Amino acid sequence: MPVSEPSPQVIIVGAGPAGCALAGLLAQRGIHCLVFDDDKRPDLLVGESLIPGVVPVFRQLGIEERVAQISTRKPGASFFVTDGGPRLHFSFKNVEGHLPTYAYNTPRPQLDNLLRARAEELGARFVHARAELEPGVRDGQPTLHLSPKSRAQAGLADDAGSLLVDCTGRARVFARLMNLPAERGERDDVAYFAHYENFDHDEVEPGQVIISVLRAGWSWRIPLPGRLSVGIVVSKEHAKTLGTTAEERLENAIRQEPLLAEKAARARRITPVMTYSNYQLLSERGHGPGWVLCGDAFGFVDPMLSPGLFMSLVGAQQLDSCLFADGADILKQPGMLAHELDKYSARITDWHRAWQELVRYFYDGRIFRIHLAGKHLAMKPSPFNLASRMERHSTRHIASMASGGWTRSRYSRALMRLLSRYLVWDVPPAENFAVRLNRPPEPLSEAA
C-alpha cells in the first residue's frame, strides 16, 4: 500500500475481543482507528463461558442477536464438590433489575470473527499483519512506536499523535518491550481442555455451566452448540502424575475423577487438547506517554468464574468512555489525557482486585460454607421471615458480584466478608470444600 493514509487517532495492536470491541466502540463515535490483526485464530480457544455483565456491551455494539445465533444461552452456573459434597446452583435470575438475567456460552473463534466483522462494518480499518514495535523514551518515561515495516504495512507516514493500545492478550507485547513489572497471582496452575460429543451433562438447566471441585484441582463443563467444552485445572506438580502429553493428562484426570468419569462413559473427544499455564498476572502500570493496555494485556484474574471476556469487553468500554466521551480532541491535550488514563488504569486495577477477592472464596471453599449456612438459616423460623429474606439478599449480592454487576460494590464485598466470618455456624470448615492442589492419598482399604 502506498504511504498515503492519514494518521489514525487510535492504533490498536491485537484483534481479540478487547481489540475488536474497542475498535467497534471507537468507530461508533467516528474516531479513526486502525487495528493490527495477526490473523491467528486457532480453531479452539478458551473464553467460552460468558457472564451477564458482557451482554450490555454486545447490545451497545448492536450484535447481541448475532451472538445468540452462534451460542448457547446460559441461565447460570452450578458448583459441585466431589465425593458427595455440597452442590450450589446460581441462577442469573437473581440479578434481575440491574443486569440481563442470562449470558451465553459461545465458541470463541466465531465470537472473535463476529466482533471483528462488526468493527469493520462500523468503519474500523484492519491491517492483516503482526505489528512490530520499537521501545523508546518520552519525557523520561518508557514509550514505543510502530516499526518502519509496520508503518509501511499500514500505509502510514507517521504514528506520532496516535494513541497506541496493547490488546495483544497474554503476549503482552508492550509490557515485554518496555520491561513493565507485573504482579503474579498466588496460584501456579495448568489448564487442559478440549471439546467432546456425548459427554453427559448433569441434571441441571440446559446451558448451565458446571464447575466441580475435584479430588485434585477443579474442572469446567460448558455446554456449547452440539458439544461440551471440558477443562481441568490442576497444579503443575499433579499434572505430571497424569501422563506425559496434554491428551493423556486431560483424559486420565477425567477417568480418575468420580464427578466426571461416569458422565464421560460415552464421550468422544472431537478436538485436540489445548494447554494454558501462568495466567494470573496484573501489570503494575496501565499506561504511559502515547500508550495504554487493555484486556489480558493489562491483566488476567483466573479462569474460575469466567471474568476474562468481561474484563476485556468492559475494559474496552471503560477506555472508550473515560477517554473519548467528548470526542478525540483529548489526544491533543496531554494533561487531560494523562488524567483520564490514570482514572482508567485505577478502575481496571480495582476491578482486578475485586475479582481476585471473589475468586478466592471459591478456591478456599468459603463460598460453600456461606451457602450451607444460608440454607440452614433460611429454614429456621424467624419473625417476619427475616432469616429467609436475609438468605435471598445475600444470594442476590453474590450472584451479582459473580455476574459482573456488584463485583466492586463496597457493600457487597463487606457483606461477603461478614457472612464468611460470622454467619457460618453449624457448618463444616471451609477446607473441606477447598480446591486441593494435589490428589490426597486414597483411603486405606479395610484389608490393609
Ligand SMILES: Cc1cc2nc3c(=O)[nH]c(=O)nc-3n(C[C@H](O)[C@H](O)[C@H](O)COP(=O)(O)OP(=O)(O)OC[C@H]3O[C@@H](n4cnc5c(N)ncnc54)[C@H](O)[C@@H]3O)c2cc1C
Ligand atoms: C484456562 C483458561 C480458561 C478461560 N476461560 C474463560 C471463560 O470461560 N470465560 C471468559 O470470559 N474468559 C476465559 N478465559 C480468559 C479469556 O480467554 C481471555 O481473558 C480473553 O481471551 C482475553 O481477550 P483479549 O482480547 O484481551 O486477548 P486475546 O484473546 O488473547 O487476543 C489477543 C489477540 O492479539 C493478537 N496478537 C498478539 N500479538 C500481536 C501482534 N504483535 N500484532 C497483531 N496481533 C497480535 C493475538 O493473535 C490475538 O488474536 C480463560 C483463560 C484461561 C487461561
